[in-house]
Amino acid sequence: RVNGQRLWDALMEMATIGATDKGGCNRQALTDLDKQGRDLFVQWCKDAGCSIDVDSMGNIFARRPGRNPDLPPVLTGSHLDTQPTGGKFDGVYGVLAGLEVVRTLNDAGIETEAPLEVAVWTNEEGARFSPAMIGSGVWSGNFDQDYAYARTDKAGKTFGEELERIGYRGQTPAQARPLAAAFEVHIEQGPILEAEEKQVGVLSGVQGMYWYDLTLTGQPCHAGPSPMEGRRDPFMALHRILDRLYKLAAEFGPWARATFGDIRAEPGSRNTVPERLVLAVDLRHPDQEVLDTMDRRFREIAAEIAAETRVEAAIRDEWRSPAVAFDSRCVEAVRASVAELGYSNKEMVSGAGHDSVYISRVAPTGMIFVPCEKGLSHNEAENADPADLGAGANVLLHAMLKMANG
Amino acid sequence: RVNGQRLWDALMEMATIGATDKGGCNRQALTDLDKQGRDLFVQWCKDAGCSIDVDSMGNIFARRPGRNPDLPPVLTGSHLDTQPTGGKFDGVYGVLAGLEVVRTLNDAGIETEAPLEVAVWTNEEGARFSPAMIGSGVWSGNFDQDYAYARTDKAGKTFGEELERIGYRGQTPAQARPLAAAFEVHIEQGPILEAEEKQVGVLSGVQGMYWYDLTLTGQPCHAGPSPMEGRRDPFMALHRILDRLYKLAAEFGPWARATFGDIRAEPGSRNTVPERLVLAVDLRHPDQEVLDTMDRRFREIAAEIAAETRVEAAIRDEWRSPAVAFDSRCVEAVRASVAELGYSNKEMVSGAGHDSVYISRVAPTGMIFVPCEKGLSHNEAENADPADLGAGANVLLHAMLKMANG
Numbered sequence: 001r002v003n004g005q006r007l008w009d010a011l012m013e014m015a016t017i018g019a020t021d022k023g024g025c026n027r028q029a030l031t032d033l034d035k036q037g038r039d040l041f042v043q044w045c046k047d048a049g050c051s052i053d054v055d056s057m058g059n060i061f062a063r064r065p066g067r068n069p070d071l072p073p074v075l076t077g078s079h080l081d082t083q084p085t086g087g088k089f090d091g092v093y094g095v096l097a098g099l100e101v102v103r104t105l106n107d108a109g110i111e112t113e114a115p116l117e118v119a120v121w122t123n124e125e126g127a128r129f130s131p132a133m134i135g136s137g138v139w140s141g142n143f144d145q146d147y148a149y150a151r152t153d154k155a156g157k158t159f160g161e162e163l164e165r166i167g168y169r170g171q172t173p174a175q176a177r178p179l180a181a182a183f184e185v186h187i188e189q190g191p192i193l194e195a196e197e198k199q200v201g202v203l204s205g206v207q208g209m210y211w212y213d214l215t216l217t218g219q220p221c222h223a224g225p226s227p228m229e230g231r232r233d234p235f236m237a238l239h240r241i242l243d244r245l246y247k248l249a250a251e252f253g254p255w256a257r258a259t260f261g262d263i264r265a266e267p268g269s270r271n272t273v274p275e276r277l278v279l280a281v282d283l284r285h286p287d288q289e290v291l292d293t294m295d296r297r298f299r300e301i302a303a304e305i306a307a308e309t310r311v312e313a314a315i316r317d318e319w320r321s322p323a324v325a326f327d328s329r330c331v332e333a334v335r336a337s338v339a340e341l342g343y344s345n346k347e348m349v350s351g352a353g354h355d356s357v358y359i360s361r362v363a364p365t366g367m368i369f370v371p372c373e374k375g376l377s378h379n380e381a382e383n384a385d386p387a388d389l390g391a392g393a394n395v396l397l398h399a400m401l402k403m404a405n406g
Numbered sequence: 407r408v409n410g411q412r413l414w415d416a417l418m419e420m421a422t423i424g425a426t427d428k429g430g431c432n433r434q435a436l437t438d439l440d441k442q443g444r445d446l447f448v449q450w451c452k453d454a455g456c457s458i459d460v461d462s463m464g465n466i467f468a469r470r471p472g473r474n475p476d477l478p479p480v481l482t483g484s485h486l487d488t489q490p491t492g493g494k495f496d497g498v499y500g501v502l503a504g505l506e507v508v509r510t511l512n513d514a515g516i517e518t519e520a521p522l523e524v525a526v527w528t529n530e531e532g533a534r535f536s537p538a539m540i541g542s543g544v545w546s547g548n549f550d551q552d553y554a555y556a557r558t559d560k561a562g563k564t565f566g567e568e569l570e571r572i573g574y575r576g577q578t579p580a581q582a583r584p585l586a587a588a589f590e591v592h593i594e595q596g597p598i599l600e601a602e603e604k605q606v607g608v609l610s611g612v613q614g615m616y617w618y619d620l621t622l623t624g625q626p627c628h629a630g631p632s633p634m635e636g637r638r639d640p641f642m643a644l645h646r647i648l649d650r651l652y653k654l655a656a657e658f659g660p661w662a663r664a665t666f667g668d669i670r671a672e673p674g675s676r677n678t679v680p681e682r683l684v685l686a687v688d689l690r691h692p693d694q695e696v697l698d699t700m701d702r703r704f705r706e707i708a709a710e711i712a713a714e715t716r717v718e719a720a721i722r723d724e725w726r727s728p729a730v731a732f733d734s735r736c737v738e739a740v741r742a743s744v745a746e747l748g749y750s751n752k753e754m755v756s757g758a759g760h761d762s763v764y765i766s767r768v769a770p771t772g773m774i775f776v777p778c779e780k781g782l783s784h785n786e787a788e789n790a791d792p793a794d795l796g797a798g799a800n801v802l803l804h805a806m807l808k809m810a811n812g
């Protein structure tokens with residue numbers, strides 16, 4: 001069994017890097033604070049006897065040797081970057097639970113057959129550089145590295161130059177190698193486990209998610225003398241499109257999601273009808289077919305309302321992450337570990353994207369969830385119960401041992 | 407009669423400063439380009455024999471002496487600053503028509519009883535520094551100069567430091583002095599004169615306009631695992647408030663206006679429900695009582711929908727400019743001049759704020775409109791007919807002469 005207190009202490013120490021006034025964390029990808037967090041993790045892993053490798057995407061792999069160096073490793077990991085107003089657990093927990101597994105095995109003097117690895121994936125959040133999960137995405141062959149390097153933040157800085165600047169552009173090419181299995185433990189980021197009073201979630205997959213930029217272009221005119229009738233006002237289209245997309249999500253039931261995380265107006269002058277609104281749209285559904293229907297309906301709604309309001313609507317696909325089903329052997333290893341340990345549990349699908357989405361394309365993959373307070377995440381108030389975090393790390397330990405030893 | 411070709415040439419020369427690709431002008435207040443425009447105007451006025459005075463708000467007064475230096479002057483003028491995607495005529499026309507009046511009187515060797523002045527008012531647009539008409543607003547005692555100096559643009563630069571930087575912070579205190587009368591000629595910025603085929607608008611007043619910031623605060627959460635039901639999503643409040651405000655404008659008839667020129671989301675991350683949306687709201691009506699009703703209803707609507715969506719709504723008053731009625735003697739001088747000159751005309755109210763709104767509080771004031779193409783303004787495609795611009799300048803010339811000599 002892992003040392004829950006040591007895991008908690010590591011989480012709290014990491015949380016001091018980028019700590020916010022409201023008790024959260026702002027440690028965005030490839031910032032100076034991200035570098036500090038990475039440096040601390042690397043130091044801890046070295047102290048635990050691991051060797052470190054950093055690849056050309058800044059992904060970090062800390063390796064604990066196995067008895068048989070020729071066997072492919074069993075990997076775990078997640079991310080250290082946060083949302084701008086993020087919490088202390090999203091991602092970080094998965095990384096430090098991996099470290100805790102290594103420390104626990106060291107304490108108990110247990111050697112595994114296959115090597116174990118703890119990974120830190122770069123820019124999982126997609127908050128500073130869109131899209132999300134770009135470190136694991138390049139590693140698994142889903143994105144070109146050149147595409148990733150050219151991504152810019154709002155200040156116009158590129159991923160490539162920021163990676164170089166913080167000193168985490170490694171020599172090893174970012175590409176998949178054989179893995180015996182990959183696991184990731186994460187807070188649920190939703191309210192289900194807490195509501196149903198279950199301590200552990202056994203994940204069968206991840207819902208599909210599509211990201212878009214919707215651009216509405218009208219005709220700028222003066223706020224005073226221009227009659228309402230003749231206007232081609234992007235806000236007139238916007239409010240109707242929002243209304244219809246919320247109704248679309250309602251129509252496709254409790255699992256459909258429609259989220260608008262960002263918007264900007266151009267030219268953005270108080271007394272001028274904007275020429276242009278750019279809205280970030282995020283649609284999700286666990287059933288790939290339903291998500292594709294939502295995608296089609298979104299395009300129809302935008303076109304219909306644009307025509308009615310005499311505004312132009314253009315949709316740019318920013319990211320498409322189809323629904324994922326995890327490897328049955330990995331799911332079974334998690335299920336069996338939960339049973340051995342006697343935790344209350346629920347089989348479920350993840351509503352959030354995780355690095356495991358991309359890893360699952362090149363290696364057998366599974367995931368474990370633990371509850372978080374009120375289901376809150378991407379929020380500085382994000383919180384979790386140390387006992388639940390310990391339970392998740394125990395399941396991770398057992399599942400990794402199963403896959404590493406046979 | 408004025409020289410219409412010379413007026414047009416001056417407009418086109420001024421329009422080269424800040425010219426945009428789409429044929430408009432981006433010469434925002436207190437930028438380097440604003441300085442260039444001011445320098446050109448000052449040079450032209452000096453060449454026309456005027457003395458120049460710049461006050462502590464950067465307002466420029468070019469004076470043509472009268473026979474009797476003790477008489478209060480007859481003033482005209484407008485502004486040289488533009489919207490970020492502005493046109494070649496809004497404001498500039500009123501300034502250069504004033505210069506054309508001076509040049510015409512010089513050509514004809516006409517001396518007036520009272521002195522004449524052509525004014526350039528600083529930051530009329532309110533686009534770079536809110537609120538609008540701040541130069542004439544301080545001069546007429548409506549705003550404190552300290553308040554004006556402390557206004558910031560989006561980059562955080564203050565009005566005061568930018569005024570100093572471009573070298574237009576003058577010695578003369580910005581405060582009203584006695585004026586015999588003040589006139590302003592401006593493009594209509596709306597479609598009425600064009601639609602009714604009238605060449606000149608005789609203005610009886612300006613509609614009231616209120617500016618607000620509406621802040622909607624919800625609870626940030628993750629775009630995936632958070633069920634739609636439990637969200638406190640500012641966009642859910644936004645679309646319903648927009649819908650109701652457009653309906654409010656429709657309810658109060660063809661003269662009511664509801665405009666949303668700018669919006670921002672915080673933290674503004676694609677996969678996070680925003681904590682906060684800040685929307686710029688502009689409500690207008692020519693009838694002060696109706697505008698006050700709209701103001702009250704806006705507050706009720708925001709509160710009602712905020713409660714229903716479990717979002718907080720806060721309204722900050724950014725600017726309140728009540729409806730204005732112009733001085734009857736000035737209106738009569740414009741009316742009589744139009745009649746003498748035989749132009750088709752219409753008595754009307756301005757839908758846009760103008761420096762004359764503030765000047766009318768401390769001096770007898772009147773305004774003249776000319777049509778603009780398709781009623782478009784605050785748009786790079788803004789255009790006007792040289793013949794109409796000449797007609798407006800002729801009316802200005804006659805009205806000024808009436809007040810300066812009698």
Ligand SMILES: NC(=O)NCCC(=O)O
Pocket residue numbers: 090124125126132133351352353354628629630677
């Ligand atoms: N867990 C997480 O925040 N992932 C980012 C991708 C997503 O938006 O789901």
Ligand SMILES: NC(=O)NCCC(=O)O
Pocket residue numbers: 223224271496530531532538539615757758759760
């Ligand atoms: N004419 C003009 O654009 N004035 C600015 C104030 C307003 O928004 O009406």
